[in-house]
Structures are given as structure tokens and as C-alpha cells.
Amino acid sequence: MNTEGGSRCPVSPLIIVRGAGEMASAVAWRLHMANIRRICMLDLEQPLCVRREVSFCTALETGTAIVEGVRASAARDREEIEAAWAAQRIAVVCVTRWAQLGAEAPEPDVLIDAILAKRNLGTRKDEARLVIGLGPGFTAGEDCHLVIETNRGHDLGRIFESGSAEPDTGVPGDIAGHTAQRVLRAPAAGIFESRRAIGDSVQKNDIIGHVAGQPVSAAMAGVLRGLIRPGTAVSAGVKLGDVDPRAKREHCCRISDKARSISGAALEAVMRYCNLPGSTQC
Numbered sequence: 001m002n003t004e005g006g007s008r009c010p011v012s013p014l015i016i017v018r019g020a021g022e023m024a025s026a027v028a029w030r031l032h033m034a035n036i037r038r039i040c041m042l043d044l045e046q047p048l049c050v051r052r053e054v055s056f057c058t059a060l061e062t063g064t065a066i067v068e069g070v071r072a073s074a075a076r077d078r079e080e081i082e083a084a085w086a087a088q089r090i091a092v093v094c095v096t097r098w099a100q101l102g103a104e105a106p107e108p109d110v111l112i113d114a115i116l117a118k119r120n121l122g123t124r125k126d127e128a129r130l131v132i133g134l135g136p137g138f139t140a141g142e143d144c145h146l147v148i149e150t151n152r153g154h155d156l157g158r159i160f161e162s163g164s165a166e167p168d169t170g171v172p173g174d175i176a177g178h179t180a181q182r183v184l185r186a187p188a189a190g191i192f193e194s195r196r197a198i199g200d201s202v203q204k205n206d207i208i209g210h211v212a213g214q215p216v217s218a219a220m221a222g223v224l225r226g227l228i229r230p231g232t233a234v235s236a237g238v239k240l241g242d243v244d245p246r247a248k249r250e251h252c253c254r255i256s257d258k259a260r261s262i263s264g265a266a267l268e269a270v271m272r273y274c275n276l277p278g279s280t281q282c
Contacts (some may be wrong), residue, residue, distance in 0.1 A: 011274050013109035013130075018123065020057035020092055021049040022226075023134060023150070024114035025033045025067055025259070026259035027266040028056060028090050032070050034267055040081055040091045040106060041072070041100050046233065050226035050241055053198050053253040068255060110270055113138070116150065118168040130273040132266060136168045139233040148265045150258075157261040159269055173242060180224040181219040184227075184241040186234045188212040194230045199223060199252045202243060209240070216240055223247045 013033060015025050035260035043049075046059040056072040059065035065072045071091040075081040075094055076097050084091035099107060111128035113147045118248070119137035127217050135150035138257070143214060147160040151169065175182060186192065194209025194216075202208065202218045208217045209236060225244035234240065245253055255263070 011271070012038055013114065013270065013274060014106055014109045015040070015270070016108040016128070017041045017107075017136060018111070018113045019043060019115040019212075020060075020072075021047060021055050021114075021116070022051040022256070022263055023116055023259055024112075025056045026255045026263040027055060027112060027114050027134075028261075029067050029070050029255065030263035030267050031270065032090055034271075036270070038085050038106075040075075040093060040108075042093055042095050045096060045230075048228060048232065048234070048238065050230065051198075051229050051252075051256075052226065052241055054255050054259075056090060056092050060094055060110075064089075065092070076107065077101065081106060097161050110273065112266060113144070114266075130270070132269050133191045133261065134266075136165050139164045146269050148262060148269065150262055152258060156258065157265040159265055175246070182214055182222070182243045182245060183239055184208055184218070184243070186211045186236055186238045186240055187214040189235045190214075190233070191214075192228055192230060192232050192234050192240055194227065196224060196227060198225065198227050199249045201247065210282075211240075218243050219225065219245070220245060223249055223252065223253050 011267045015028045017028050020041040026109050028041055041056055043057040048051050048058050049055045052058050054067050056263040059074045072092050074086040075084050075093050077089040081091040108128040110130045112132045113123040114134045116135050120143055127130050131144040131147045134148050138144050138147045141162045141181050147165050149155045149158040149165045151166045173254050189211030192211050201223055203221045206218045222243040222245040225242050227241040
């Protein structure tokens with residue numbers, strides 16, 4: 001830490017977050033709320049995010065996004081990234097744009113892989129001074145420095161300094177006694193089309209949309225807590241949305257309990273690094 005006049009400077013490492021969906025956005029939101037303000041998120045041009053009301057990736061569609069009072073702005077180059085930071089916003093960059101920046105891309109102090117692909121898509125331990133992997137697919141000490149458990153249960157949010165998180169179970173988390181039946185999945189490859197919106201009430205067997213002419217129907221009643229953006233190209237089996245049986249519309253625009261736990265662990269991991277004795281990186 002640098003100090004001037006005996007007062008401590010703000011702790012604000014430069015953080016790159018891979019992914020800008022629900023969990024990645026909760027991590028960025030938590031870090032921003034802790035006054036860490038140099039955060040840049042990377043996502044696909046057409047994100048496969050379902051919980052769009054709590055995901056900063058929507059900034060890539062509309063230019064800006066707000067999650068529980070925190071704002072993010074889409075950015076195309078180094079100047080726009082720094083402009084977002086100057087405006088106290090999170091920067092969101094399309095991965096193809098990021099690749100084009102090359103040497104102009106900001107060099108991170110911390111890299112957090114929050115894609116939650118259940119496997120490592122290329123993250124390496126040497127990409128930043130601190131590299132954190134969320135969920136299965138990472139091994140602390142090998143391809144990253146720390147791993148955070150993302151599976152619901154006793155160890156949710158646990159930080160591993162060695163080893164890996166629990167393997168992917170393939171079963172969605174239990175909400176009010178419901179697991180797989182609450183998730184909407186693509187019946188085939190194609191373009192997802194729907195006139196439904198997040199927050200809509202649905203009944204069992206309601207048609208939520210279509211993919212390649214095949215219907216996507218709700219297996220239970222509740223509220224559409226998440227829905228992938230209509231017009232998105234998907235492959236068979238991809239998650240298209242989820243129905244919340246608790247049927248509380250306000251949940252659609254709030255960070256979930258699971259995401260808050262994971263994001264709290266990410267903040268702890270960053271602060272462990274920043275507060276190491278003799279650290280000069282934050």
C-alpha cells in the first residue's frame with residue numbers, strides 16, 4: 001500500500017472478471033460495494049445469461065445496466081473502460097473487443113474466472129498476481145491460486161488454497177423442494193423465441209417460447225425468475241430460464257442467497273491478497 005501524509009490510500013486493485021452473468025455480476029457488485037472501483041467484466045457478444053435482471057452483461061445490449069443500485073457501462077476500448085471507472089461504474093467489454101485491445105488492455109492485479117462453465121476454458125495462474133476460479137474445473141495451486149465452492153450446501157463459499165471444488169452434479173439447486181423441474185432447457189438447437197418476460201407468472205404446462213419450432217413449456221407453476229434473451233442462438237439442452245416456485249416477483253431483480261455467499265467469498269479472497277504483509281499491489 002502506498003501512503004501519503006500518514007493516511008492509507010483506498011484498496012482498489014484492478015480486477016478483471018471473466019463472465020458477466022448472475023454469479024459474476026454478484027461478485028463485481030460486492031467488490032464495487034466495498035469501494036473497489038477498477039473492475040472490468042468480459043462476456044460474449046450474445047451472452048447466455050438467464051437471470052438478466054441481476055446481470056451486468058445486459059450493458060452489452062443497451063449500453064448500461066443496473067444491479068441493486070450499482071451501474072455498469074459497455075466499453076469498447078481503454079479510454080471507455082477508464083471513463084466508466086471515472087464515472088464510478090463497472091466496465092463491461094465484449095470478449096472479441098477485449099482480444100482486439102492487445103497490449104492496450106489493462107493489466108489486472110486480480111483475475112476472477114466467474115464463467116461457471118464447469119470446466120476451465122483457458123484461465124492460467126500466470127495471468128495475474130491473484131487468479132481465482134469459481135466452481136468445478138479449477139485446481140488451486142495449478143491453474144489458479146484460489147478456488148471458491150459454488151455448490152449449495154455446507155461448503156458453499158468455501159475458499160480452497162489447494163485442490164478443487166466439488167464436481168458438477170448436473171442437478172440444479174433446490175428451491176422450495178424443486179430442482180430440475182424448475183429449469184427451462186432448449187429442446188433442440190436453434191433460435192430461442194418468446195413473448196414472455198422475466199417476472200411473468202406461469203402455470204404448469206404453459207408455453208414459454210419455442211426453439212426451432214419446438215415448444216418450451218413450464219414443468220411447474222411460479223414466476224419466471226430468469227429468461228435468456230429472445231433471439232439468442234442456443235444449442236440443445238442449454239438453460240433458457242428458470243421458474244421460481246416461491247412466486248415472488250421481487251426476487252427477479254435481487255441477488256440470490258447463493259450469489260451473495262459466493263461474492264462474499266470472492267471479496268474475502270481479494271482482501272486476503274491485498275492485506276498480505278508487505279503487499280504493494282492494491
